[in-house]
Amino acid sequence: SLAGLDLLAEINRLRKERNAVILAHYYQRPEIQDLADFVGDSLELSRKAAATDADVIAFCGVRFMAETAKILSPEKIVVLPDMDAGCSLEDSCPPDKFAAFRAEHPDHIALTYINCSTEVKALSDIIVTSSSAEKILAQIPPEQKIIFGPDKHLGGYLARKTGRDMLLWPGVCIVHEAFSETELVKLQAQHPDAPVAAHPECPAHIVEHADYVGSTSGILQYAKDMTGDTLIVATEPHIIHQMQLAMPEKTFIGAPGADGNCNCNICPYMALNTLEKLYLALRDLTPRVEMDEELRLAAKKSLDRMLEMAS
Ligand code: 13P
């Protein structure tokens, strides 16, 4: 049993012993963010995973992120505290259906959000993250036809913002879908001076109330740069932990769901990782991400294009 163990001390001992780096996404529990070597958005975490000289990457995020780390750093041991940490966007895009969709549109390239399986990455031409999508899209010739998947809200936002007409795969993030427009407008009425920052995974009826739209790290930067003292945050509420750490004098309010609070917007997949499971992952070096080498190389092509085009 783990009762009586000083988990923090044990994790600190093991990370040295294993020469491990602990990477965490902004949607992780505060206690995991606090002990991570690096906390970041999807693009930053990919870059860190590609560049690290650690022997072990303990990835505190969801499975597609840990798989991305393995694709970019195959010689490292990559552990994910809970292998069930999936993603509704990944689930919405089965590789066989995606392959069939591509086959129906042979004159389109596939620009694909990083929130997808390794198989779907292997079927794609270029991967994007929320923070890199616009920059990458701007480098694709205007006459080139594009399939964008699996997030229809991110795809729709990009299409509206850039005027590019893209064929959208109908996937959604269940977390960002859960914000209520009615409750958001009520909250804005209570805080008339507070801007709204939203992640582009939010549906259009939420994004249209936003003063800033961007990735998790973009939203964090906006919070630092804004002149006011209160911000309404329309993304997974665990990011507020980083905001509060960096700006204790400012007030951050999570955008509400239909019940009027932001607890229904906690990502259930991200929440599967706990301090206990991280400890066990470092101790036993399992659950470990493994993948077929041919599949890895196919997926790496589209990820490498992202890293080149985003730099
Ligand atoms: P970013 O951190 O790249 O903004 O991604 C958000 C997200 O939903 C990850 O699952």
Ligand code: SF4
């Ligand atoms: Fe997937 Fe949404 Fe959770 Fe991000 S917040 S991991 S997109 S389900």
